[in-house]
Amino acid sequence: MSEVKKRSKQSISTDKILESEEKKAKEKASPNKNLPLRILSRTVVIFSLLIIVYMSAKDRTKIFAKQTEVIPGKGLIIECSSEYMKELDEYEGCAPKNCKRYVTDTVISTKEADELLNMAKRGLKHGGSLGGASILDLHSGALSKGSNFVNFYKLKEMKNIFDQNDFNTFRVVKDKIKYAIAHHFGVQPTKIYLTYPTFFSEISTKKAVTIHDEYWHPHVDKESYKSFHYTTLLYLGDYNIDFKGGQFVFIDSNYNYTVEPRKGRLSMFTSGAENLHHVQKVTAGVRYAMTISFTCNKNYAIADPGVEKYIS
Ligand SMILES: O=C(O)CCC(=O)C(=O)O
């Protein structure tokens, strides 16, 4: 290589080094020059991620029963959990043909739901949990009060708060539900028994105080209430009208299935691990519902509640 060529090559590479050093120096002098661009690109990335998370969460949630629809009957068969099936082996005529959840708006009338709602309000106004999730159990008499429970069958001020007419309404509704379970789950009505607790629930927007107020945790009813084999929920008010939030959600591995409460809507399901569920937080208004459940085990059977429950 000639001396001239060598020198010119050297001077080109020296120029390049100078150029890049100049650029670096400039960037150092004004570090914020690329900042808007960086903020913009990061914002785009964050928003895209949020959209992906939102869309995938949305896609995993299906509305099984909308409040605005009147559902004659809608069911979803699921695989029974092995523990549930094993336990039912010993109860002839009580094991379901299939494990499932089933929602119907045509078994219980609006009038019957209104009569029960009236009972719920009448009873619960004497109680009320500090944390806003209250129950009134027609079997044990447990009524949420403050951060505890009292037995309303023993309270002077609640003496005869429910008369035999009220208990009759409960019995008629309970019998309709029992036959609906027998029909839809393929079991003998004489082999399923009303069990405890059998209660009204009232949920407001108050912040939880005790563990009893934390109704929103996913759970299996068979674990929360060992006597349950068939859970039924009767809704006494309307989602998005009487209250906001408070949807019931079945949690499956692929999808969540939401039941929006509707007055008179009956939701029935096998109480095993196949029906893991939770209730979403109530964000406005007050939500009333009733839990009426059945067992296959005669030892857990209870008599229909009546006026003889009052302890004088
Ligand atoms: O009120 C509801 O919709 C369900 C309540 C519930 O899951 C329960 O009491 O175990």
Ligand SMILES: [Fe+2]
């Ligand atoms: Fe539950």
